[in-house]
Amino acid sequence: MTVTDLCRGAAAAARQLRLTPTEVKDRVLEQFAAAIDGQRERLKAANALDVEAAREAGTSDTLIDRLTLTDKRISGMAGAIRTIVGLPDPVGAVTGGRTRPNGLLIEQVREPLGVVAVVYEARPNVTADVAALCLKSGNAAVLRGSSIARHSNAAIAAVIGRVLADQDEVPAEAVQLIADTSHDSVLELLHARDFVDLVVPRGGPGLINLVRDNAKVPTVIDGDGNCHTYVDASADPAMATSIVVNAKTSRPSVCNAMETLLVHRDLAETWLPGALDELSALGVEIRGDERTRQAWPKAVEALDADWSTEYLDLILAVRVVDGLDQALDHIDRYGTGNADGIVAGDIAVARRFARSVDSGSVFVNTSTRYSDGGEFGYGVEIGVSTQKLHARGPMGLESLTCVKNVVWGEGQVRVL
The missing domain is CATH 3.40.309.10 (Aldehyde Dehydrogenase; Chain A, domain 2)
Known part of the structure; x- marks a missing residue:
């Protein structure tokens, strides 16, 4: 399947996810966490292939540290998902409202963005973090990791994919991993404006500049940390x-x-x-x-x-x-x-x-x-926004929603 095909499937899943009850989402997330806990040996074996290849390629110790999955970090992934289960569901929350002199009740209500895509480098835990954050907030996730973590990302996505395939309450296309780690796959994702509602790049200056220069979909930049x-x-x-x-x-x-x-x-x-x-x-x-x-x-x-x-x-x-x-x-x-x-x-x-x-x-x-979504009580973060629209700082569940106006009337019609 092409990147566009994956995004099209995610968009179809997003339409169903926006109506999925909180208890269903939480039940599936609990299954995510249990599956990650239960498959830790498989995940460590896949990660060892990536770490070995990175060392042979002369990758810096800093990047290898970001890449490595230990038992503690795998437990952390599962624990972060369980933390997200315990957080309030932002979807449907009324953030404000007023009654106008003509009797109209205007409410501001949170709803999912739709399809959230994340392009990320090295850290395989992002695969699980983004999948969980998106599902809880009613969004479909499209994940594009880097070649350095190819085996690790594929293993985590496969564990999550098996959970989705074994149930029928959440569409299997809710979490999509782009296997193609080429430059062209990023460009295709950045041009998928008919299906993708937000792209978050998490990586170095090269990736950030690529996104800034080529994106035709909305982006939130997870920038440098000086x-x-x-x-x-x-x-x-x-x-x-x-x-x-x-x-x-x-x-x-x-x-x-x-x-x-x-x-x-x-x-x-x-x-x-x-x-x-x-x-x-x-x-x-x-x-x-x-x-x-x-x-x-x-x-x-x-x-x-x-x-x-x-x-x-x-x-x-x-x-x-x-x-x-x-x-x-x-x-x-x-x-x-x-x-x-x-x-x-x-x-x-x-x-x-x-x-x-x-x-x-x-x-x-x-x-x-x-400065971390987990430390801020967000469970985990989808990124740390260094811009001001629409989110800023560590991005948790609420940052993956927008607010729409819902107007309740009793037959009022506008005269002027």
Whole structure:
């Protein structure tokens, strides 16, 4: 089947899914989770083929980390699906309403988008996450993974496909995997405007630019994560160290990891050297501006490109700034609108930072690593939107719906 054929089938399934009761969707999702738990050896065997091929191809450790399925991560996939089961169904929820002077009752009601397609790289867990989020929100899912995770994605999709084939309440075409991992398959998907309602690309700059330049269907960009943490002069030193170490080192390969540390000048000689010592001991390479290198001479000189780089590795750019205004200017220039944070004891400074930073998620006295649909209580996320229409930040169930107006009358007709 061509990509267009798969999208056509998904569109037909979406028309049925929009009317599927919550209890039916939840029952099928429970079966998804049980099947993933029960087929973990099959999933690990398929994933081992991808990991071995990636190592032989010289793939970076960062990408291999994203690719690898462990028992813990498989349990996490199943657990995330069960979390979604426990979340409220957004479909049919009335978000607002009013009665007009002429007696008309106007309600804003959530409904599914229709067909949601996700193009993603490396992470095979996205296959299960997107399938579950789309089903719960009444959407059909079209999945196009990358060649590096071909066997893993196919195995997960096959497990889900078997569940759908063995029941008759949800159409089997509700979850579709595009096996073709060529450039042309993405282009065909991006042109399927008669059948696809939203495309979410999750990957590097090459994929994002391909989507931006060629999409004829609506898109939400899951963009870069050049995340910043600003440590203000009013910060608690121990708290600041704990937060920046976590933000950089807990999992450097993900988009919510801190890539740039901005430090108030009053802390350059007191707090910064100790914090950088701790980061360095954990394997972090420090690339600093002149004032950072004066305070901590072991730092490598930061080039201009370092301020705009998403390292996804144990590398950190560090700049000493004169205060909040300079930190905000830096983030405004180099940030990607994903996640940025501040450590500050001065509540006025923290509030100004939170209102001024143009990011989908802002973190006050906590780590940017919390920028995640699961941590936000969404179960999982379909992506992290770095744009403002129609969704922003981690995208959960509500982001896969739109609001329509339902007008209730008693025979009123418009005269003018």
